[in-house]
Amino acid sequence: MLDLRERPFTDRGSRLLVMAADDGSLWVARALYETRLSDTTVLSGLRVFRGEEELRVRRALPSRIEFDGGVVLAFADAETLVLTGSAARAVWDQGEAAVDGAYTLVGEGHHPDAPERAAARWDAWFARLPDVREDLRERAEMAWWTLAVNLVDIRGRESLIPSKYGYVGLWNWDSYFHAIALRHADPDLAREQIRILLDNQREDGLIPDVVHDHGVLGETTDLPRSDLARLAQHVGGPPVREAVPVTKPPLTAWAVWKIHEAAPDTGFLEEVYDRLVRSQEWWFRYSDPDGDGLAEYLHPYSSGLDDSPIWDHGPRAEPPDLNAYLALQYDRLADIAQAIGRPGEQWRERAQALTDLMVSRRWTGVRFTTPTASVRTPLDLMPLFTGRLPAEVADQLASDLRSPSFWGERPVPTVAFDDPLHDPDAMWRGPVWLNVNYLLIDGLRRSGYGATADELTKRTLAMVRDGGGLYEYWNPVTGAKATRATSGFGWSAALFLDLAITASS
Template structure:
């Protein structure tokens, strides 16, 4: 007997399947490193997903074709999270492909159908299909072993795994449920195992090109996961916080081969480039620290609000405090009390025009994040360690707020970043982040609200660009130089709410979810003129999916 939960999960799985085109959204399985894409000849091709490697370097099979008894190629007829159907009719496909565990595919079909495998070296092999099926085992070194399978069992197990995942999908407003289902699929599909960390599960930004746990991504992804999989959300933060440097700095990336915390963790060819682009105040012969903006306490609090765990909270809070202290002790490179970004990578907005000038860069977004994080830390200590002293965090937040207020330029009517002490006049989204503190002077707060409402600057039809449309550096396609990103839009919406504009915050959230629906999915970033995926943006992107879910829940 099928219960109501299973029926609901089947519906949500089917909604997600509408987006599985095998181009922007591949066929894959949680914890698997195998990806299946549509091939030009009507079949599919198979790749592995590997850290810092392109798909073209991870070819497993250039084609998997299904043919009928006459040798005609049977096209892909339908894709659902648990199987690809080949043939003409989706209700009675000639053959189907599914996963048989994370490292193998299973294909079965009607008598007379055949499977043709085309290897990267051009070698072809042909196998007769049957209901029993064939198992294609894929090694970590991309080797292929073909063996007898148990297709019906594999199909059932794969479907059950996905239905269990969709049973946890948040239920939201009817108009947002189809995209929420697809975004929930994205988060499940982007789960990978990191064998070096035991059985750790990282929800990566994308299995296409971003196979690691980036610190900032982990925060945003955890915020979305908490609505249906809070234990997996906690696991993302646990991994992000697990490998602090001796001075408390959190690494930029945790990946299957180690961590990325400084230029010394990169190949030598990259180190020289990073050091040349690095700090003009710090010693260029020393490693350049690489991290991400301080949103750790923000993410920790949001996850704990859904599933409380005082012991775990206290453990993680200690690491968050050390990382916050690192910013002031080791990243205030000019000693003026306001920490700087020592390298663009550490900002999360690597290509923003605020980094076109000299570095290190004192940026208003960093100042705002630091103010908010010190206040978050104090609130978390009150909650989990009521005897702890919180005054130093609150006092530091006030000092940082005063320095942040000093970055306001009355003549320009906006917050200005400073590169090595020089004003950077680019009009970018980082200048809106001080709204998050909720403690700006009224005239400054109102000026930022006016900027967000100005169609010549940030009030574009499809959302808030990362560089004002009136700025000479604005480009609708270049990463962080104009396209809309879901994370910056969500963060500014929180800033609007914190600064006393709840209705405007809701409008921005509605506009942001409308963008994702219009754009066809949770892409990495969007052209603000068309509302569609920017040409070079990654598809099925983790933090866009997670934040869409978080916004959909809030709006519902």
């Protein structure tokens, strides 16, 4: 069931959203990149009458909105909304029309069978949902619906966007998380998300942050003005004047290999291998300004955690997650090279050397540090992702995760519970994000802490199951949607699904 607020009526491939207004009427807007829905209204004030009696919305399903009296609103296609019924009248702020058979409210053509065809499309999509436990089924169906409606055409290619509420573009690491869920039922579509990004890779190897309707976001000169203003207010240090590359954390090879594990395709591995190598090399050639062998994030957006207090001291930082991802990427490049019969390029040796360098330069004997920030975040624990740490270091990180700083009924806060900067409701400053939990679960298993990974999986699934929706992030104290979090968020849907599928197998 859709509530027409957090879960609008929309369709796969459509930019149109039908939502409930505060006065009980419906309004329709179009989802566009970096544009508020209030600025893209198609029509507003929609109500349906029979005679003088208003026919209220009885329920909203993925395939249709049902009004009292048998009137139905359905998508005939991505651009066409159709009202069907008899002896009714639709009234909206911009006009009115009789509904006796079928009336095309938005779009063109005559589509009397729109509700039946929409139902068949959705039945076919839900039939592909992998099996999950019964207690997780309702939320899994919501997640599977979320992934479908977040698929839109961007520059001629079907792209899974994070949300039609404000995130209408194909974001870099979001796409990797999306692909991890899609691989279970539509591996070709999962591969397409990777291809879109790699097809927009720069010559120097950088994979852009966003592919959107008007081009790509690959450096600060491409940022919308609203982003520049927000960053100037939030990020410490002097403003950045020169053009700075903008990307996202290096998880491409990791995602490619996860797709391959579920649906092997050596042709795809051969297609992307050289581009993955170029991306890996970019980080050390262009994103290591002090030349110490440890890459840095040159811009807050490149970390994916742009509102984290890590950035309160300036626009550049080297939290422990980045080089952990890069070390794991070396191992995944080795896996791919072996699968396609290419020379190993000493990828395993490079993985271990980078891990050793992280330990020697950034391990204090107690924790991994971020040179410019003392705040404690779960990024301190992310070197577990490598699966290559010395046993005593890995044991300390696993123990820290299970400590009161990071562990609770709903772990893991994005700033430690006992850090003075912890705010359970502020983006990246305390709420739980599913991608952080998922990456930690992945790293725990790789590092040999299966029981902790299982417990974190259990608590994460319970939080989402009981929290009311698939949000951008959750308040770790209440388990509810954090105040400013977006609803219907793609990677939350995708990663919940992957964890639920794994837990149900």
